[in-house]
Amino acid sequence: VQLVESGGGLVQSGESLRLSCAASGFAFSSTAMTWARQVPEKGFEWVANIGDDGRTWYEGTVKDRFSISRDNAKNTVYLQMNSLKPEDTGVYYCAVDFQYGTRGKGTQVTVSS
Numbered sequence: 001v002q003l004v005e006s007g008g009g010l011v012q013s014g015e016s017l018r019l020s021c022a023a024s025g026f027a028f029s030s031t032a033m034t035w036a037r038q039v040p041e042k043g044f045e046w047v048a049n050i051g052d053d054g055r056t057w058y059e060g061t062v063k064d065r066f067s068i069s070r071d072n073a074k075n076t077v078y079l080q081m082n083s084l085k086p087e088d089t090g091v092y093y094c095a096v097d098f099q100y101g102t103r104g105k106g107t108q109v110t111v112s113s
Contacts, residue, residue: 001023001025001026001096001102002023002024002025002104003021003022003023003093003094003095003096003102003103003104004021004022004104004105005019005020005021005092005093005094005104005105005106005107006019006020006021006022006107007019007020007107008091008092008107008108008109008110009108009109009110010110010112011084011109011110011111011112012111012112012113013084013085013086013111013112013113014083014084015084015111016080016081016082016083016084017081017084017109018078018079018080018081019035019078019079019081019092019094019107019109020076020077020078021033021035021076021077021078021079021094021104022074022075022076023075023076023077023094024075026096028072028075029052029072030052031052031096031097032049032050032051032052032096032097032098033049033050033068033070033077033094033095033096033097034046034047034048034049034050034094034095034096034097034098034099035047035048035049035066035068035077035079035092035093035094035095036092036093036094036095036100036103037088037090037091037092037093037109038090038091038093038106039087039088039089039090040089040090041087044100045059046059046098047059047062047066047079047092048062048066048067048068048079049068049097049098050068050069050070050077054070056068061087062081062088065081065082065083065084066079066080066081066082067079067080067082068080077094079092079094081109084109084111085111086111086112086113087111088109088111089109089110089111090108090109091106091107091108091109092106092107092108092109093105093106
């Protein structure tokens with residue numbers, strides 16, 4: 001399993017970012033994928049998940065602001081993050097189906113107030 005996250009950066013509160021995660025080494029189209037983050041105040045938390053059937057799950061504080069999607073032709077999963085807040089600051093990871101040990105190296109997201 002290899003997962004490479006990208007798309008992080010420094011934005012102001014209220015702005016948007018789209019994260020990408022390129023996957024290889026496994027049957028991507030038949031595998032659920034998850035985004036997670038490591039934030040200074042709360043530690044590690046799962047953020048969003050998308051099943052191989054397209055069904056999604058979101059952590060409560062991001063449910064109305066973030067959107068997870070996937071492109072099986074590109075072996076890529078995305079996280080569209082809108083209305084970003086300073087408390088969203090952290091390192092964002094993708095992983096295979098809530099499996100902590102499969103996460104990539106992450107991409108830094110910093111939201112300034």
